[in-house]
Amino acid sequence: MDTMRINVKIKRFDPEADRRPYWAEYRVDARPSDRVLDVLNHIKWEVDGTLTFRRSCAHGICGSDAMLINGVNRLACKLLVRDVGEVVSIEPIRGLEVLRDLIVDMEPFFDSYKAVLPFFVNDDPDPPRERLQSPEDREIFDDTTKCILCAACTTSCPVFWTNDRYLGPAAIVNAHRFIFDSRDQGTEDRMQVLNQANGLWRCRTAYNCTEACPRDIPVTRAIEEVKRELLWRRA
Amino acid sequence: MARAHKYDVIVVGAGGAGLMAARYAAQNPGVSVAVISKLYPTRSHTGAAQGGVGAALGNVSEDHPEWHAFDTIKGGDYLTDQDVAESFATDVIDAVYELEHMGLPFSRTPEGRIAQRKFGGHTREFGKSAVERACYAADRTGHMILQTLYQQSIKDDVTFFNEFHVLDVIIEDGSARGVVAYELATGELHVFHAKATIIATGGNGRMFKVTSNAHALTGDLMSILYRRGIPMEDPEFYQFHPTGLYKIGVLLTEGARGEGAVLRNADGERFMERYAPTIKDLAPRDMISRAMYFEIGEGRGLGPDKDYLHLDLTHIDADIIEERLPDITEFARIYLGVDPIKEPVPVQPTAHYAMGGVPTTNETEVIIDGDNTIVPGLYAAGEVACASLHGANRLGTNSLGDLIVFGRRAGIEAAKFASASEYAPMPAGADERAREELDRIRASSGKERASHVRKELQETMMDNASVFRTEETLAKQVEILAELQQRFRDVSVEDTGTQFNTELMEAIELGYLLDNAEQLVHGALNRTESRGAHSREDYRDRDDEQWLKHTLVYKEEDGVRIDYKPVTLGKYEPKPRVY
Numbered sequence: 173m174d175t176m177r178i179n180v181k182i183k184r185f186d187p188e189a190d191r192r193p194y195w196a197e198y199r200v201d202a203r204p205s206d207r208v209l210d211v212l213n214h215i216k217w218e219v220d221g222t223l224t225f226r227r228s229c230a231h232g233i234c235g236s237d238a239m240l241i242n243g244v245n246r247l248a249c250k251l252l253v254r255d256v257g258e259v260v261s262i263e264p265i266r267g268l269e270v271l272r273d274l275i276v277d278m279e280p281f282f283d284s285y286k287a288v289l290p291f292f293v294n295d296d297p298d299p300p301r302e303r304l305q306s307p308e309d310r311e312i313f314d315d316t317t318k319c320i321l322c323a324a325c326t327t328s329c330p331v332f333w334t335n336d337r338y339l340g341p342a343a344i345v346n347a348h349r350f351i352f353d354s355r356d357q358g359t360e361d362r363m364q365v366l367n368q369a370n371g372l373w374r375c376r377t378a379y380n381c382t383e384a385c386p387r388d389i390p391v392t393r394a395i396e397e398v399k400r401e402l403l404w405r406r407a
Numbered sequence: 408m409a410r411a412h413k414y415d416v417i418v419v420g421a422g423g424a425g426l427m428a429a430r431y432a433a434q435n436p437g438v439s440v441a442v443i444s445k446l447y448p449t450r451s452h453t454g455a456a457q458g459g460v461g462a463a464l465g466n467v468s469e470d471h472p473e474w475h476a477f478d479t480i481k482g483g484d485y486l487t488d489q490d491v492a493e494s495f496a497t498d499v500i501d502a503v504y505e506l507e508h509m510g511l512p513f514s515r516t517p518e519g520r521i522a523q524r525k526f527g528g529h530t531r532e533f534g535k536s537a538v539e540r541a542c543y544a545a546d547r548t549g550h551m552i553l554q555t556l557y558q559q560s561i562k563d564d565v566t567f568f569n570e571f572h573v574l575d576v577i578i579e580d581g582s583a584r585g586v587v588a589y590e591l592a593t594g595e596l597h598v599f600h601a602k603a604t605i606i607a608t609g610g611n612g613r614m615f616k617v618t619s620n621a622h623a624l625t626g627d628l629m630s631i632l633y634r635r636g637i638p639m640e641d642p643e644f645y646q647f648h649p650t651g652l653y654k655i656g657v658l659l660t661e662g663a664r665g666e667g668a669v670l671r672n673a674d675g676e677r678f679m680e681r682y683a684p685t686i687k688d689l690a691p692r693d694m695i696s697r698a699m700y701f702e703i704g705e706g707r708g709l710g711p712d713k714d715y716l717h718l719d720l721t722h723i724d725a726d727i728i729e730e731r732l733p734d735i736t737e738f739a740r741i742y743l744g745v746d747p748i749k750e751p752v753p754v755q756p757t758a759h760y761a762m763g764g765v766p767t768t769n770e771t772e773v774i775i776d777g778d779n780t781i782v783p784g785l786y787a788a789g790e791v792a793c794a795s796l797h798g799a800n801r802l803g804t805n806s807l808g809d810l811i812v813f814g815r816r817a818g819i820e821a822a823k824f825a826s827a828s829e830y831a832p833m834p835a836g837a838d839e840r841a842r843e844e845l846d847r848i849r850a851s852s853g854k855e856r857a858s859h860v861r862k863e864l865q866e867t868m869m870d871n872a873s874v875f876r877t878e879e880t881l882a883k884q885v886e887i888l889a890e891l892q893q894r895f896r897d898v899s900v901e902d903t904g905t906q907f908n909t910e911l912m913e914a915i916e917l918g919y920l921l922d923n924a925e926q927l928v929h930g931a932l933n934r935t936e937s938r939g940a941h942s943r944e945d946y947r948d949r950d951d952e953q954w955l956k957h958t959l960v961y962k963e964e965d966g967v968r969i970d971y972k973p974v975t976l977g978k979y980e981p982k983p984r985v986y
Contacts, residue, residue, distance in 0.1 A: 217858030292510020
């Protein structure tokens with residue numbers, strides 16, 4: 173297959189060597205069908221072994237490699253060279269501390285996720301077989317079960333950039349997954365968390381999250397559904 | 408000095424088996440548990456499993472655990488230990504209900520029960536026709552299992568050490584004492600002293616060029632334990648999944664064929680009708696992968712190089728594809744620019760799953776010989792382990808079943824052991840071996856890049872030791888591996904940093920991959936028969952008289968030693984395997 177010459181600009185930072193981040197440029201050959209992750213691997217394996225990023229599954233299911241690519245949050249393994257053009261800029265996702273090159277501190281992100289009690293709650297005795305759920309009830313929260321916790325949504329959110337205590341869209345998506353599950357009984361506790369000052373109501377429906385989601389979850393709509401549910405419950 | 412930690416039970420690996428093990432170990436009051444993973448738990452490769460978990464719930468049509476056990480044994484070409492398959496087929500039913508009770512969002516039947524679909528090699532009445540046994544959540548069943556178990560671990564407040572690479576397992580006087588791990592964020596070494604250690608680190612598919620496996624799947628613990636004197640059981644049995652996306656190997660679930668998709672050659676022929684007249688495209692994976700190679704060899708492949716085949720979903724209702732197979736549809740669209748609703752998808756076999764691994768009893772205790780001598784305090788579950796449930800070829804959906812059944816057993820057994828025993832002492836200087844290995848690579852001024860050696864490993868393994876093998880290709884690969892091991896000694900790294908030195912870890916992982924390849928190639932060269940996923944062109948038949956036994960490959964000073972372990976037979980006499 174034909175290769176093309178591309179110019180890759182990567183925002184780099186090594187806490188042991190650099191005082192501040194800088195842009196490094198690499199001119200490399202790539203095939204249009206290559207993933208951006210393949211390009212990063214090529215640079216790491218052939219040009220500069222010190223380039224540092226997270227990756228694992230390489231097909232958009234593990235959520236390791238969310239990055240800001242040409243100004244938009246994407247998974248590097250789910251974006252092809254043919255779709256980014258000959259000049260590519262790659263930066264770490266925003267709003268989380270950069271630890272090295274494209275690696276950010278994910279702990280605050282997971283802390284917000286954990287805060288919404290993202291686990292199934294049902295205190296009734298377990299039935300001998302499955303709990304029943306109609307396909308229609310199952311469908312209501314189908315989209316939000318797709319989340320891979322890559323943080324592309326939360327780190328594209330302008331509210332999160334200015335207030336890192338905001339729970340962020342990913343946490344709310346995962347709350348939605350349980351709130352709209354007909355089998356779950358934990359909604360009261362979850363709603364209390366979401367109703368706090370840095371919870372649900374910080375959302376300004378910028379839609380960045382929906383555009384950023386690599387799993388095509390309608391994130392903003394999910395947040396709106398949780399808002400409506402909270403209002404109904406208070407009414 | 409390494410930092411010291413102490414937990415009653417240490418779990419290495421945070422995929423399905425590791426999280427299940429941690430959950431069960433932690434349910435025992437007074438038993439402290441920690442999970443160590445080189446990734447964040449939700450990045451584990453369990454999340455990439457698509458099609459379903461097989462269990463005879465009978466929600467769609469009549470089914471029985473006996474049928475499931477038989478299919479597993481026949482699918483494994485009778486190398487499966489029959490007692491293991493029978494207890495598995497029973498236990499997996501409860502394990503699936505348990506996942507549902509933990510909230511796992513299975514797809515549903517119109518009656519509201521867990522939805523089930525057909526899958527390769529799963530049949531009713533001992534082979535009569537395909538049966539709906541795979542319990543699924545669209546085509547992201549593994550993702551939902553991983554998410555659900557991680558969610559429960561948050562509820563249970565499990566302790567995690569994320570992005571810690573285990574570099575050594577301490578075994579002293581025949582018993583396990585814990586592990587040594589490298590903290591990626593700081594470069595520090597940690598010694599985890601444990602009463603019981605559970606290994607649940609998954610597979611080693613990255614030794615092949617075309618694979619469905621994550622970059623992380625480098626067989627770390629299969630190598631570390633091998634270096635520590637534990638043999639690997641049946642490493643020659645490596646599964647190639649028939650439907651990987653052409654060239655990149657990303658998986659397209661067998662569930663697609665369960666929903667009616669078929670494989671076609673360049674003539675548009677549904678060629679599996681010739682190879683498996685009864686269940687056709689739902690034959691086990693080893694048979695279909697071989698059939699695909701035959702078709703390509705006969706010139707009936709597609710494309711300019713005639714080297715792929717078509718997976719055809721175009722006759723399936725578009726709504727069913729979007730509802731039940733959304734992820735694989737997207738993979739085909741993104742990576743190949745092909746819309747499965749409108750046109751067939753180019754596929755080729757992709758390296759997928761290690762049937763072999765760390766030998767264990769049915770209760771997940773690690774054993775070191777054919778007499779089932781156990782290593783007290785050491786357990787293994789999931790793909791890294793070999794009980795042996797999958798024998799010579801795993802059936803689709805049985806990997807997820809394996810994780811939950813054996814993960815649970817490992818947690819229970821390890822906690823039982825820990826409750827009943829004191830800490831065996833951690834030897835002084837436990838971190839020495841790990842430190843030496845790191846120092847050697849960091850100090851090396853050799854001219855080799857790990858990436859170059861790895862690439863050559865992956866390409867030659869694909870050429871010489873994948874779906875078809877001969878004495879010639881395997882002997883050649885033995886030589887190549889010896890040369891690559893030499894070159895590995897010359898690998899150096901540019902990165903001298905202590906924080907997130909992923910280049911250093913990739914070099915260490917290459918050493919693991921080389922060991923894994925060595926185990927596989929020696930096992931394959933030694934086994935002069937064809938059985939399940941191990942196809943010798945120079946020994947085309949299964950030879951039960953000579954080879955109805957498990958391989959054990961040991962690392963010795965000057966190469967490898969091979970020993971054997973009997974197969975546990977039972978009510979199913981080995982028969983020719985036709986479908």
